[in-house]
Amino acid sequence: MKLDDTFRASTRLYDCNPRAIYEGPIKEFLIEHEIPHRKSGPLNVAKATVGLDITWATQRRPSAVAKEVVHLVNYIEEDNTRINSVAISLLRRLINESKRMESINIDIEPSFDPVFLNKLCFELITKVPDSGNTPQKISALLLKNYHIAMNTGIIVTGEEDRASVTSTTSKKPGDVNEEAPDGTIYKVYEITVKTFDLARIRDSYDCIHIYNENTENDILEIIVICRPEDCPTEMYKSNLHLFMGHFKYQDIVYYYWNIYEWMADTLQRMIPQARASFYKDLNTYISHINTAESVKLKWQALHNN
Template sequence: MNIKTRNEKAKQFVLDQLSMVLQLNENDFTELPNYEQLKTITQDLIYVKAMGFRGVVATALTGKFLDNSFDYLNNFYACNPRSIFENGIFYAFQKMKIPCGKSDPLNVAKNINVLDENWAKGRRPQKTAMAAVGLLRIINNESDNATQQKIINYFFFRLLSYSQECSSIIIQPIHDETISNQLIASKLVKFVLGYPESGTIPQLVISKILSLIYKNSNIRVIGGDESVFGTNTTSKKPADLWINNDGEISNLYEITVKKIDYKRLDDSIQSLADTNCLDKPVIFICRLPEDINTLGGYQDGTLIYNNKSFNFIDISEFIRTAIALLSPNTINLLITDIEEFVGSYMRPIKTKNGWNEIFSNQE
């Protein structure tokens, strides 16, 4: 079959599986011989923010459907996972509102063919990677076809249940216009630091703030909408965010709430070189001093490394200062935009609950 037909079959397989379990409930699976084990494994696999591992399982099962001789445990890449996920499964997940990224299984499989303990040891979180391996082994080793299909059904049932749970959490809008801008800033700081989602939330908040600061000018903030799709080195971006003024790139911003080591600086230099931006100023917006305490030579907000000057700003202070520059109406736009993002089915339950808890408290 040609590639387009194959990808369409992949999409339809996942849609069929998810549609099949729509009318089921947990009690429909309690008679499975290894039910308690399956419940624990699928909990570890699905109810986490790392989406790639459930993407691996979905891709493996889809590959097996497309070719019954496919050995997903020992030759995972034989099913051409990029094609069937990005051009098939992804759209099925999107239609059924299953939280996912564009290249989930590729982000964790990393061109590894054998899915076993050795593969899982190199992944984070390891517990979730082992859950993917464990579930695929149980399915692969099940000799009874009906039982095997029911286990597959349970995976898709749990996937759908997680999606429904994410979607059921309502983000409470902020209606109190008497809240001071610095109280809002403090709440945003607490949210960004407490629920970073591997950097997605800090990057979103900073990009929204910068975009609103420059809203009525020729300057555009680029990169904020691409935060969940890959690192700078894989996506050929000069930085997480950058300023574009009439087609000319100026300031480049790296946003993080993780430790910055020399490897991160090397990656930044490589991204700059790949995009012809080595002469552009780079500003790290991070936690100071804790994120840079392993870097030597830092002084007065600047570090020179391999002939490149890097600037550093504390993310909490940046948010507080930037919010002070915005009008009340603009702050309302900012909060509304972030509420919409957090309220999406793509956001984890923890992030949604964190937002509601922080912004429902008026102190």
């Protein structure tokens, strides 16, 4: 391997095109060796930064971690011969981390008990929401397996996205969608365990409005699957448990569903085969190298009780 001895991350970070390097050879290596990794989003902490120095580090959160990055950069740049030993140490740590995460994963016995599965989902969403990834993944997998087992022909999208992916990035409205095979969107779902108030409604409306204009579509209804405390105070409340109320913003209506009631209802409406498949898919997701450790540990604990 040949290194550029003139490169200095402390003063000219973007001379090396860090995002392209990460998305290319680095990410391929991490995937091949099943080492936990995420998308290149974390590189945004250094976006438009000239160099990784103390000035940069003090503006980051947590600054203590950023300062350690700067110390490592300075350590390497003081003596370029250190790069090999640092790289070997880093690889050793990454491989050990991969093995440690693998040891947390569990094998499950098939189950189609809706009460048992609902308890698992409830515990995951309430205890380890993982920035919204847990409820979004559970909701997508429930819908997907329901439609597959019922042979409806409806395609559920959004399963592979993380909660941090915006509608602008994915170029589709909502977190999870029910679609026709040709891509026509039938139903849009927003899945959240954070307040879905007027500010988020405006953001959602803007994305849907742009999507409707670009596709000549006519999406005018959104299902928000959330907790009761996530509903806007301005919402017209219902007297029901699952359907909590609605809010109309310009020409789009937002219907709010209780996420816990909806999960229980959906699991009981699914045929046993669909529930068993959902359970298997959920375990596969949690066993994935990039699923948060907190989710893995909670899943393990739920099956040890």
